Amino acid sequence: MSGRDSSERVRFLRQAIADIEQSGQGACSARVRHVPMGSPEQAGFSFDRALGGLATGALYEVAPSRMSDLAAAGGFALGLAARFAASAPGAILWVSDEFSAHENGSPYAPGLARHGLDPARVVFVRTAGGQDLLWALEEAARCKGNAAVVADLWGAARLFDLVAARRITQAARASGAPTILIHPPASFRGAMAQNGARMRFEVTSRPSVLPSQAPRPVPGAAHWGVRFAKPGVEAGRLRGLDTELVRTIIWEHENGFFRDALSLALPAASGARTAAQANSA
Amino acid sequence: MDGTARRLGLAPGLSLSDARAVAPDLDAVEHDSAAFERRLAGVADWCRRFTPLAALDAPDGAMLDITGVTHLFGGEAALAREIEQRLARQGVTGVCAIASTPEAAFAFARFCTTRLAPPSEEKSLLRLVSRLPVAALRLDAGTVAALGRAGLKQIGDIHMRPRAPIAARFGARIFDTLDAMLGLSRSPISPRFESPAYIVERRFAEGVGAREQIETTIGALAQDLCGMLERHGEGARRLCASLFRVDGAVRHIHAGTSRPTRDPRALARLFRERLEAAGKTRDEDPLDIGYGFDVIRLAATEVENLDPSQAVLTQRRTATAAQSDLDFSNGERAEHLADLVDRLGARLGTRRVLRFVEQDTHLPEHAVMAVPAAEIRTRATKGAFAFEAGDAPDRPIRLFERPEPVEAIASVPDGPPLRFRWRRLTHEVAAIEGPERIAPEWWRHEASALTRDYFRVEDVDGHRFWLFREGLYGTETARPRWFVHGLFA
Numbered sequence: 001m002s003g004r005d006s007s008e009r010v011r012f013l014r015q016a017i018a019d020i021e022q023s024g025q026g027a028c029s030a031r032v033r034h035v036p037m038g039s040p041e042q043a044g045f046s047f048d049r050a051l052g053g054l055a056t057g058a059l060y061e062v063a064p065s066r067m068s069d070l071a072a073a074g075g076f077a078l079g080l081a082a083r084f085a086a087s088a089p090g091a092i093l094w095v096s097d098e099f100s101a102h103e104n105g106s107p108y109a110p111g112l113a114r115h116g117l118d119p120a121r122v123v124f125v126r127t128a129g130g131q132d133l134l135w136a137l138e139e140a141a142r143c144k145g146n147a148a149v150v151a152d153l154w155g156a157a158r159l160f161d162l163v164a165a166r167r168i169t170q171a172a173r174a175s176g177a178p179t180i181l182i183h184p185p186a187s188f189r190g191a192m193a194q195n196g197a198r199m200r201f202e203v204t205s206r207p208s209v210l211p212s213q214a215p216r217p218v219p220g221a222a223h224w225g226v227r228f229a230k231p232g233v234e235a236g237r238l239r240g241l242d243t244e245l246v247r248t249i250i251w252e253h254e255n256g257f258f259r260d261a262l263s264l265a266l267p268a269a270s271g272a273r274t275a276a277q278a279n280s281a
Numbered sequence: 282m283d284g285t286a287r288r289l290g291l292a293p294g295l296s297l298s299d300a301r302a303v304a305p306d307l308d309a310v311e312h313d314s315a316a317f318e319r320r321l322a323g324v325a326d327w328c329r330r331f332t333p334l335a336a337l338d339a340p341d342g343a344m345l346d347i348t349g350v351t352h353l354f355g356g357e358a359a360l361a362r363e364i365e366q367r368l369a370r371q372g373v374t375g376v377c378a379i380a381s382t383p384e385a386a387f388a389f390a391r392f393c394t395t396r397l398a399p400p401s402e403e404k405s406l407l408r409l410v411s412r413l414p415v416a417a418l419r420l421d422a423g424t425v426a427a428l429g430r431a432g433l434k435q436i437g438d439i440h441m442r443p444r445a446p447i448a449a450r451f452g453a454r455i456f457d458t459l460d461a462m463l464g465l466s467r468s469p470i471s472p473r474f475e476s477p478a479y480i481v482e483r484r485f486a487e488g489v490g491a492r493e494q495i496e497t498t499i500g501a502l503a504q505d506l507c508g509m510l511e512r513h514g515e516g517a518r519r520l521c522a523s524l525f526r527v528d529g530a531v532r533h534i535h536a537g538t539s540r541p542t543r544d545p546r547a548l549a550r551l552f553r554e555r556l557e558a559a560g561k562t563r564d565e566d567p568l569d570i571g572y573g574f575d576v577i578r579l580a581a582t583e584v585e586n587l588d589p590s591q592a593v594l595t596q597r598r599t600a601t602a603a604q605s606d607l608d609f610s611n612g613e614r615a616e617h618l619a620d621l622v623d624r625l626g627a628r629l630g631t632r633r634v635l636r637f638v639e640q641d642t643h644l645p646e647h648a649v650m651a652v653p654a655a656e657i658r659t660r661a662t663k664g665a666f667a668f669e670a671g672d673a674p675d676r677p678i679r680l681f682e683r684p685e686p687v688e689a690i691a692s693v694p695d696g697p698p699l700r701f702r703w704r705r706l707t708h709e710v711a712a713i714e715g716p717e718r719i720a721p722e723w724w725r726h727e728a729s730a731l732t733r734d735y736f737r738v739e740d741v742d743g744h745r746f747w748l749f750r751e752g753l754y755g756t757e758t759a760r761p762r763w764f765v766h767g768l769f770a
Contacts, residue, residue, distance in 0.1 A: 068706060068744055075678055075770020090614045093621075105679030105768055109637035109649040113666035114674035115770060120666075123618075123654050124635045125625055136625055145618030205743035208673070209712045216697075217712040219739035221673050222770040251770065254670055 014194065032057050032176070035087045037080075039257040046247055046260050050228070051199065054083060057176040058198035059169045063183035063229075065204045070104055070185070072205040074152075075115065075222050077180045079251045079258060081148040082117045084178050086256055090147035092117065093140045095125045097133045100154035116256040121147070130156030134164055141171035141179045149179040157184050162195055169196035200230040206248050206261075222251045223261060324373060326531045329523070330576045331364065333476040342390065344383050361396055371529040384462035385410070388417035401464025410462060411437030418458045424451055477521070477580035481505040488527040488573020492556060495524070495577065500549035502579035507543040516541025516587030522552055525576035532568065534559070536627050539619045539655035541585040547620060554628040622654045631655045639666050643719060645735075645766065646680065675717070675737065677747045677767030684764035687748065694761065695754040697736055703765050708740035716750075731757050737769070745769035 034053030038045025054060070060080060064073040081092050094107055106126070109119035125140070127133045133156045140149045149172075153160055160181075172179040181197075204227075208220035225246045248261040289304045301307055325343040328335040331354070334346035347360065354360040361377040368375040378390035380398035385406070389398045392413045399405045410417075413436045416425045428451060433439050436459065439447060444456055460466040481502045489495060499522055510516060518541055522534045536551045559568040625634045635651040642648055649666075668676070689701035697713050715736030723730075731752040738746045747767035752758030 068742070071677075071679060071744070071768035072770060074768075078678060078770065091618050102682065105677075105681045107637075108645075108677055108680035108767060109639070110645075110666050110668065111674060111676040111678040111680065111767065111769075114668055114676050115678050119637045119639075119649070122637060123622065124637070124651065125629070126633050126635065127629055128633070132629055136629065139621060139624060143617050143621040145614045145616070145621060205745070207711060207741065207743040208739060208745075218714045219673055219712045219737050219745055219769075222745070223743060253674055 033087065035083050037083055037258045039252075039255065039259065045258060047226075047249070047258065054080065054178065055198060056084065056088070056178050057173045058178060059165070059172055059196060060178065060180045061183055061197045061200040062180060063200070063202055064185050065202050065225075065227075067185055069203060069205050070182075072222070072224050073182055073201075073203040074104075075251065076201065076203045076224055076226065077150055077182050078112070078115055078117055079256075080178075080180050081150050082115070082256050083258075084148040085117065085121060088147045090121075090145050090177075091123045092121050092148050092150065093123050093125065093143075093146045094150045094152075095127065095133055095136050095140060096152040097127045097129055097155045099129075100152040101126055104152065104154060114253060116251075116253040130159045134159055137179070138164075138168055138171050141168050141177055142175050143177065144175045146175075146177040149177055151179070151181050153181045153183050165195035165197065197230065199228065202227040202229045204246070221253060224249055224251070320373075323530070324368070324375075327371075327525065327529045328364075329531070330525045330578075331360065333480060333580075338383075338387065342387065344386065347379070357397055367529070373529075381406075382461055382464050383468060384419070384458055385464075387419065388413055388462060392417040407440075407463065411435060411440060415439065415455075418455055418462070420455065420458075424455075427451060477582045478515075478584050479506055479509050479517075479581040480578060481509070481580075482576060482578035485573075485575045485577075488571075488575050489577070490570050490573035492568075492570075495574065496549070496553055496556060498577045499552045499579060500545065502577065503545040503548040503552075506579055506581060507545045507548070510543040510581065510584065510587075513584075514586060515581075515584040516543045517548065517581040517583070518542075518585050519581070519583035520548065520551070521580050521582050522555075523576075523578040523580070524574045525578070526570075527572040527575050530569070530571070535582075537631060537655055538623045539626070541587040542623075543587060547623070551623060551627045554624055558628045626653070626655050637666075642722060642725075644722060645676070645719065646682075673714075673737070674769060675714075677745075677769045680747075680767040681765070684749070684766045687763045687765050689748070689750075689763035695734075695750075698738065698748060698750075698763065701738075701748065701763060701765075703746075708738075708742075708744065708746070710738050711741045712739040713737065719749075735766070 033056045035056065036045070036053045037047045037051075060077075062073045062077045062080070064070045085092050096106065107122065107124055109122070112119045112122060125136050127136055133151065133153075137149065137151045140146060168179060204225040206223035206225045208223045209217040225248050227246045228243055230243070249258050250261050251257075252259055291300055291303060295303075297309055321341065321343070322337060325335050325337045328343050328345050332345050332347050332350045336344045336346075338344040347357075351357050351360050354363055357379045361379055364377045365375055368377075376390050376396075378386050378393070378396050378398065380386040380389055381401045385398050385401075388410070389395060393409065395409060398409065414425075415428050415433060415436060415438075417436060420428070428434070428439075431450075433442075433447075439455065440459065448456055457466070461468045483498050483502060489498065502522075506517070516538075518538055520536045520538075522536075524532045524534070526532070534552065534555050536548075536555055538547075538551070542548065556568060622634055631653040634654045636654045636657055638650050638652050638657070640648055640650050685703065687701045687703040689698040691698045697715060698710055700707060700709050702708070713736055715738075716734035717736075719733045719735060721730030721732065733749040733751055734753075735747060735749045738748050740746075745768065746765050747769065748763060748765050750761045750763050752761040754761050
């Protein structure tokens with residue numbers, strides 16, 4: 001048997017196992033809902049077309065493409081959490097460890113409010129180390145009282161192996177709580193590429209202003225370049241996703257929706273504002 | 282002073298040279314009062330296995346209120362015997378006396394060979410007390426000596442004389458103590474710990490060593506405790522499991538809940554987390570099982586009303602109320618969440634499970650306070666963290682606890698930065714908004730705090746930072762320093 005055949009075969013078997021697990025869990029799992037990422041009024045956000053909305057009770061992974069994009073990855077993950085939180089009651093449980101909170105900053109409630117997330121719904125768990133973080137994460141994923149679970153997998157990334165991923169996937173599937181992990185950069189290599197996460201996003205910061213805008217532009221809403229970094233593990237339509245394409249999207253923090261940066265007819269908000277300022281000056 | 286010493290002819294108060302003359306091979310060890318106090322506190326703690334009301338009786342005793350518990354140990358004499366025997370097995374030489382009043386018990390334990398004092402109604406008590414030395418009245422050495430010089434050596438000498446002259450000369454406290462000893466007036470003992478409202482316990486003939494066994498026992502105790510709570514319509518908010526080790530050490534394990542609970546499984550789970558956490562984290566001593574535990578007790582130290590009907594009512598209410606609130610007392614989801622918060626808090630410590638509360642200050646790092654989620658009982662106020670909507674958020678999603686210094690280059694000392702270097706990377710500024718000037722709160726902080734000018738900065742790659750310059754150029758400082766305080770999405 002050639003190498004290509006065997007890897008093909010392994011993939012087929014994995015798929016079969018995933019299907020069996022899905023059907024076995026179906027009876028006891030909470031009803032899976034699909035939450036659109038874009039605004040329902042103006043249908044046609046490219047992610048919704050590609051993914052058919054975000055399923056609850058699944059594991060999502062977000063990683064920055066470079067170290068300096070970690071804040072962008074966090075912002076994108078919080079955007080996902082905000083979408084889930086808008087569609088269901090319950091808390092947004094954010095798990096982080098001491099080291100990560102110190103190194104990458106800890107959640108800042110006024111900033112969360114402006115990002116479109118109600119700080120009163122956020123419960124922040126700050127563990128002493130990675131082992132505790134994974135335990136807390138699994139407990140949180142198992143809890144039916146959460147609208148979304150977000151975790152900074154910073155210090156625990158080395159401990160997060162296939163077994164841990166599988167436990168958390170099962171917990172999330174049973175409770176229906178969507179679980180979003182923020183990875184350190186370049187952690188999707190090797191065996192972890194085949195864990196049970198439903199979708200994996202790689203996020204890059206994108207400028208919110210055009211270089212030509214003069215003389216002193218103002219930073220606009222968050223822009224990100226997002227790549228689907230998960231090849232054909234999911235069944236059906238997700239199989240055909242282009243994993244190389246980087247799509248530029250915008251987080252509408254006021255309404256709590258994602259939208260495409262390009263397809264919009266409106267002029268860029270920041271540019272308009274700079275022009276207005278220039279006129280008044 | 283143990284038997285060996287007494288046989289050698291040693292007595293308390295003997296000077297070291299005299300003692301050496303009597304017993305030449307005597308080892309002199311300096312009295313370590315701190316260690317002694319710790320040990321005594323340990324003994325007083327251990328005494329709580331007999332009664333919840335055990336008090337430390339400084340400097341060298343413990344006082345137990347055994348009202349209503351003696352029948353559990355086969356009567357007063359048997360109880361006294363058991364206490365002495367168990368103490369001896371721990372290597373503590375102790376004398377136990379039982380009396381109707383704490384003062385009498387104090388006196389009989391130290392100055393009398395009769396261990397069981399007659400009740401205060403009987404005449405024989407007065408007869409026995411009269412023969413005790415005056416030191417039994419808890420007097421300081423000076424007063425005892427002064428009374429001795431006046432020829433008053435025994436309590437009887439004082440009791441039969443007119444009170445006024447003695448009180449005038451030696452203080453009225455003598456008679457207060459005497460009356461209390463004879464049961465004419467009452468004095469309370471102050472227990473080392475509040476007596477909890479609900480206690481259940483299991484006793485074992487032999488030490489229980491396996492952790493599973495301890496967990497099972499606590500689970501069974503939780504069943505009993507919840508039954509008691511249910512009868513009284515109450516739920517536990519704080520619980521304490523006490524493990525009495527065979528050799529006298531006592532370990533208390535505390536657990537709290539974020540809402541009144543009387544679900545035995547939830548309580549048992551809380552303690553399972555605590556037992557598992559014991560020894561894992563730095564701030565916990567390991568659970569030292571040693572020879573095993575022979576008494577395991579579970580107490581609800583803080584309880585609150587918990588109506589059985591409440592659950593039904595609130596479920597109906599949440600169906601109509603806005604469901605987006607995070608409220609720990611209503612609804613099924615909230616129940617799950619409160620349960621999770623308790624479990625996380627039990628294992629990780631409650632100060633690690635936090636919620637955010639807005640503070641009335643405009644200093645960014647103080648604008649929000651993280652409070653243990655278990656302590657917030659009321660509904661979070663709506664409209665907290667209000668802000669003016671803008672084109673882009675003006676506060677970062679992540680804030681550094683300690684602003685990180687950066688090297689920034691600005692065109693003029695009080696102008697916005699053109700480029701800056703942070704964590705060894707140089708960022709070219711592409712877009713900027715600011716300054717937002719935030720003055721120090723001089724009424725709260727020391728006068729040395731400097732004004733900060735905050736800038737929202739985006740570099741050419743689209744990374745967004747929250748920078749500030751500390752100090753007004755020219756007036757507050759000649760060399761303003763730059764910091765990055767937070768990161769935007």
